[in-house]
Amino acid sequence: MKFSININHVATLRNARGEVQPDPVTYALMAEQYGVDGIVVHLREDRRHINDRDVKLLREVITTKLDLEMAAEPEIITIACETQPELATLVPEKREELTTEGGLNVLDNIERLKDTIAELHNRNIPVSLFIEPDVDQIDASLDIGADVIEIHTGTYANAATEEDMLEELERIKVAARHAKRIGLGVNAGHGLNYNNMKEFISVEDVDEVSIGQSVIARSIFVGVEQAIKEMLALVNAK
Numbered sequence: 268m269k270f271s272i273n274i275n276h277v278a279t280l281r282n283a284r285g286e287v288q289p290d291p292v293t294y295a296l297m298a299e300q301y302g303v304d305g306i307v308v309h310l311r312e313d314r315r316h317i318n319d320r321d322v323k324l325l326r327e328v329i330t331t332k333l334d335l336e337m338a339a340e341p342e343i344i345t346i347a348c349e350t351q352p353e354l355a356t357l358v359p360e361k362r363e364e365l366t367t368e369g370g371l372n373v374l375d376n377i378e379r380l381k382d383t384i385a386e387l388h389n390r391n392i393p394v395s396l397f398i399e400p401d402v403d404q405i406d407a408s409l410d411i412g413a414d415v416i417e418i419h420t421g422t423y424a425n426a427a428t429e430e431d432m433l434e435e436l437e438r439i440k441v442a443a444r445h446a447k448r449i450g451l452g453v454n455a456g457h458g459l460n461y462n463n464m465k466e467f468i469s470v471e472d473v474d475e476v477s478i479g480q481s482v483i484a485r486s487i488f489v490g491v492e493q494a495i496k497e498m499l500a501l502v503n504a505k
């Protein structure tokens with residue numbers, strides 16, 4: 268399993284005072300130095316954390332890979348085409364694009380997502396869709412040309428009981444196996460942390476996890492190096 272760090276919340280902290288520190292680009296370079304496999308940022312339409320300058324600079328300086336998360340909106344897609352990330356991950360920003368739990372509802376947005384994927388493919392950018400661990404959503408993702416899915420792990424992360432957690436983990440295992448079998452790359456993320464990763468590594472068909480909040484938060488207490496290396500150890504434990 269690989270580990271990409273989502274650095275949105277370094278920018279959230281920076282933007283809280285309209286200053287330049289902490290700089291997410293600096294964090295990205297440090298994280299690469301300590302061994303992460305990639306950098307993830309979400310360029311939102313409202314620019315609430317990551318901004319255009321961050322994306323531009325990251326593209327210039329990082330040496331692993333850039334996963335640019337975005338809504339399927341023309342302005343952001345144009346920026347993605349110019350930026351040429353190694354992966355474009357389409358995520359919902361509007362409520363009507365959501366399934367019940369938070370992933371994209373591919374089945375209800377087939378035409379728009381298909382066109383967006385085609386536009387990104389025209390620029391040779393592989394596309395991932397952030398979806399629920401649901402076989403119908405996975406099959407629809409393949410049908411419209413996605414290269415990768417990112418399984419939304421929020422329900423697993425927020426499970427109220429051990430029983431609910433294990434049930435959701437099983438759902439994720441089945442979904443990941445299915446996606447792999449039909450030829451999709453499989454990423455996963457949202458809410459993964461130092462506790463729930465211990466069990467999550469039993470999901471064999473996930474290529475890569477995308478983790479932000481828990482690692483950024485821990486960086487404040489123990490420093491970037493230790494926070495990254497502790498998570499890397501967990502991700503590589505199996």
Ligand code: PXP
Nearest residue numbers: 273397456457458477478479480
């Ligand atoms: N994957 C996607 C698609 C996301 O939008 C996010 C951030 O919300 C993450 C992964 C990382 O989630 P977290 O910050 O909870 O680790």
